[in-house]
Amino acid sequence: MPTTFFGWIQLLLDKYGSLFLQGAGTTMLIAVVGTVLGFAIGLLVAILRTIPLKPAAPALQRGLIKGLKILLAAYIEVFRGTPMIVQAMVVYYGALQYLQLDIPALGAAFLVVSVNTGAYMAEIVRGGILSVDKGQKEAAIAIGLTHWQGMTSVILPQAIRSILPAVANEFVVNIKDSSVLNVISVTEVYFMSKSAAGTYLKYFEVFFITAVIYFILTFTATRLLRLLEKKLSGRDSYTVYGSQSDHAAHITYAREEAP
Amino acid sequence: MKQETGPIIEIQGLKKNFGPNRVLMGIDLAVPRGQVACLIGPSGSGKSTLLRCINLLETSDEGRVLFKGQDITQIPPGPLHAKIGMVFQQFNLFGNLSALENCVLGQVKVLGRSRAQSEETARKYLERVGMLPYRDARPEQLSGGQKQRAAIARALSMDPEVLLFDEPTSALDPEMVDEVLSVIRTLKDGGLTMLIVTHEMAFARDAADRVVFMDEGLLVEDGPPASLFTHPQNPRTQAFLSRSLRG
Numbered sequence: 001m002p003t004t005f006f007g008w009i010q011l012l013l014d015k016y017g018s019l020f021l022q023g024a025g026t027t028m029l030i031a032v033v034g035t036v037l038g039f040a041i042g043l044l045v046a047i048l049r050t051i052p053l054k055p056a057a058p059a060l061q062r063g064l065i066k067g068l069k070i071l072l073a074a075y076i077e078v079f080r081g082t083p084m085i086v087q088a089m090v091v092y093y094g095a096l097q098y099l100q101l102d103i104p105a106l107g108a109a110f111l112v113v114s115v116n117t118g119a120y121m122a123e124i125v126r127g128g129i130l131s132v133d134k135g136q137k138e139a140a141i142a143i144g145l146t147h148w149q150g151m152t153s154v155i156l157p158q159a160i161r162s163i164l165p166a167v168a169n170e171f172v173v174n175i176k177d178s179s180v181l182n183v184i185s186v187t188e189v190y191f192m193s194k195s196a197a198g199t200y201l202k203y204f205e206v207f208f209i210t211a212v213i214y215f216i217l218t219f220t221a222t223r224l225l226r227l228l229e230k231k232l233s234g235r236d237s238y239t240v241y242g243s244q245s246d247h248a249a250h251i252t253y254a255r256e257e258a259p
Numbered sequence: 260m261k262q263e264t265g266p267i268i269e270i271q272g273l274k275k276n277f278g279p280n281r282v283l284m285g286i287d288l289a290v291p292r293g294q295v296a297c298l299i300g301p302s303g304s305g306k307s308t309l310l311r312c313i314n315l316l317e318t319s320d321e322g323r324v325l326f327k328g329q330d331i332t333q334i335p336p337g338p339l340h341a342k343i344g345m346v347f348q349q350f351n352l353f354g355n356l357s358a359l360e361n362c363v364l365g366q367v368k369v370l371g372r373s374r375a376q377s378e379e380t381a382r383k384y385l386e387r388v389g390m391l392p393y394r395d396a397r398p399e400q401l402s403g404g405q406k407q408r409a410a411i412a413r414a415l416s417m418d419p420e421v422l423l424f425d426e427p428t429s430a431l432d433p434e435m436v437d438e439v440l441s442v443i444r445t446l447k448d449g450g451l452t453m454l455i456v457t458h459e460m461a462f463a464r465d466a467a468d469r470v471v472f473m474d475e476g477l478l479v480e481d482g483p484p485a486s487l488f489t490h491p492q493n494p495r496t497q498a499f500l501s502r503s504l505r506g
Contacts, residue, residue, distance in 0.1 A: 055318055135351035138316055139410075143365035143417055144341035153364055157355040241393050242402030 008205040016196040016206075023192030024213050026106070030181065030188060031174040031221075034113030038174075039167060041114060042121020045072050046129060047151045049122070072122070079119035085180035088112045092184040109186045113178060117170055124166045128159030164232060168225035172218050179214075189213055265328055267292040267452050268313060268343075268421055273322035275308055282308045284476035286322070290421075290454060295447050297463035297484075298456045300473035301499060306456040307348075309473070310423045313454070314345045326421075341369050344419030348426040350406040352398040358385060358409040359394040362416040370417065377416075384412040388442050404435030408442055415446075422446070424455040440466075460503050464488050472496045 002008050013020075049072050051065055079087065092108045095101040103111070132155050140150030160167075179190035189210060197206035266289035275283040282305045290296055298306045311317040313324055315331070323330050326343065334340060353361050362381030366372045372380070385391045388408040398406055407427060414422055424443065428436040440462050446453065447466060457463055463470050463484060470487045472480040472495075480487060480496045488504075491497045 133349075133351075133354075135347060135349050136353060139345075139347065139351035139353065141316060141336055141340075142314055142345035142347075143413070144336050144338060144369040145365065146336050149368050153368065154353045154355065241396050241400050242405045 005205065008200075008202055009209065012196060012200075012202065012205055012209060016192070019192045019196060020189065020209065020213060023187060023189035024217060026186065027175060027178050027188040027190075028217060030106075030109050030113055030178040030186070031171060033110050034117050034174050034178070035167075035171040037110070037114035038117025038121050038170065041118025042123075042125045043156065045076070045118065045122035046125035047148065047156075048072060049126065050129060050151070051147055076119045076122055079116050080123075083180075084112060084116050084177055085183055087116060088181055088184050105181075105184050105186045108184055109178070109181045109188075112181070113174060117174060120170060121167070124163050124170070125156075125159065127166075128163035129155055131162050132158045161232065164229050168222070168229065171225065172221055175217050175221060176214060266290055266325075267327055268454070269325040269328070270309075270313070271323045271325065273309070273312060273319050273324065275305075275312060275317060275319050282476055283312070283319070286476075286478060288471065288478060288481075290452060292420075292452055293450050294468050295453045295455070295466060296469045296471055297467040298454065298471050298473060299458070299460070299463055299499075299503075300479075304473040305476045306473050307425050310345070310425050310454060310456055313421075314343055314423055315340065316345075338369055341365060341417040342420050344414035344417055344422045346407070346411055346414055346422065346424045346427050348429050350398070350403070350410045350430070352401075352406050352410055352413070354398050357395050357397055358390055358401070358412070361398075361409060361413045365413070365417050380418075381412070381416050384415040385409070387415070387445070388412045389438075402435065403431045404438045407431065407435075407439045411439075411442055411446075419451075421452045421454065424453065424457070426456050426458065428457070428459060458503070460488070460500075472499065474499070 002011050049069055051069075053062060053065055088108065091112050092103065092105070095103050095108070129151075136154055136158065137150060140154050145153065178186075178188050181188055182191035182194060185191065193206050193210040197203045268288075268290040270286050270288040273283050273286040274281075284305075286305075286309060288309075298309065300306050308317060312319045315324075315334075319332065324332050326339075331339065331343075352358070353364065356364065359378065359381050362384060363374070363377045366377035366380060367374060382391060382394070385394055388411050390405060390409050390412055393401060393405060393409070396405075398409075401409065411427075427443065428439050431439065436459065440459065443453070443455070443462075444466055455463075455467070465484070467484050470482065470484045471478055472487065472491075472493070474495050480491060480493045487496070488500065491500055
């Protein structure tokens with residue numbers, strides 16, 4: 001048996017290296033699936049929650065829209081107001097005991113993380129929609145676009161640009177918070193670590209490795225997302241064809257490179 | 260439904276409140292096809308609100324708006340809605356789309372035109388407002404006057420029968436006002452029905468068939484520009500015009 005810290009690290013990596021890698025893979029899979037589906041849910045919920053309620057519309061239609069909005073608001077409140085670790089237990093064991101549904105742990109993980117992320121994303125997207133100038137919505141209505149068309153073609157493309165940092169943040173949160181899914185035996189990196197630590201009772205050494213793994217995952221993800229953000233936030237240089245203050249302006253300039 | 264001989268726009272007893280503020284206090288107005296009517300009046304007189312009620316951006320509290328004899332106050336957005344176009348003070352070009360795409364979007368989504376046909380129409384109108392060279396530019400790259408001309412092309416691309424202008428030059432620097440006004444003048448020659456809220460008295464005087472003076476939510480005076488500008492009957496019109504024309 002090794003006697004030094006690094007000796008133990010060496011041994012644990014030799015014995016459980018592939019386990020750690022497998023766990024890291026599962027963690028990333030859950031984070032990616034949960035964030036992508038959660039984002040889709042968030043977009044959809046935000047579109048539905050911003051449907052205008054016209055006083056002139058038929059009572060039934062108004063009632064349906066109102067009911068839907070209350071339901072969506074409840075969804076957001078409940079899933080933001082309870083811990084994901086509890087949601088995982090409720091969904092997994094609830095399905096098993098009352099619906100006789102033995103969902104595979106990974107499936108339950110996808111479901112819980114997506115729906116939980118969706119609740120946060122819905123609020124992020126709503127904030128993005130509010131940041132888009134009201135005139136954009138009015139112009140969309142004025143040429144006859146429906147709420148859905150105006151949202152998908154005009155408002156959301158502009159809103160998404162401004163909420164990208166917040167969406168990226170949710171992804172990083174999901175990499176870390178998927179660790180709570182160990183309570184329903186999802187074999188992500190925390191669950192794997194716990195199993196490894198139990199064998200030799202070397203909790204500090206194992207979780208030191210786990211911390212390094214999480215940090216590598218989140219740090220890499222953050223860098224990659226920043227690259228993506230830069231790419232999506234438009235061309236680095238563009239031509240100005242006219243200026244409000246200089247009538248004859250035809251200026252070309254490049255945006256300065258950020259350090 | 261069709262009623263080609265009557266007025267194209269008819270407003271009956273239109274009332275609109277914003278909370279305790281009574282903005283429109285019963286407006287009756289009929290606009291015949293092909294007429295160019297300028298709405299003038301002090302700020303807060305309800306001119307813009309009236310336009311926004313016609314285009315259903317605001318819901319009126321009482322009264323009706325008829326388009327070719329049909330009550331349009333209840334219709335959902337769609338092709339009929341697009342028959343009444345709108346040009347905004349703040350241009351409101353879609354910020355995520357090029358000038359050309361701004362003109363194409365509504366044609367494809369609302370009128371169901373093919374992409375090729377939509378682009379052809381868009382180019383035609385961009386050409387007409389002198390914006391064809393800038394068709395690939397994004398709104399952020401354009402000056403105010405250029406944006407407004409592109410916005411007019413976008414409205415025209417929907418083949419509207421009525422075009423509403425909500426202070427189209429108020430957000431522009433003085434030297435850009437003329438480029439936009441001259442575009443609007445060319446539309447008059449095309450026979451389009453237009454309702455224009457404006458503070459440009461010289462433009463109202465020589466381009467309009469009819470000038471309507473509004474004050475405190477009511478139509479105060481209504482007549483051809485020649486008589487309204489030279490012999491205003493109502494004291495409120497007189498006071499407003501003497502202030503506006505002094506400068």
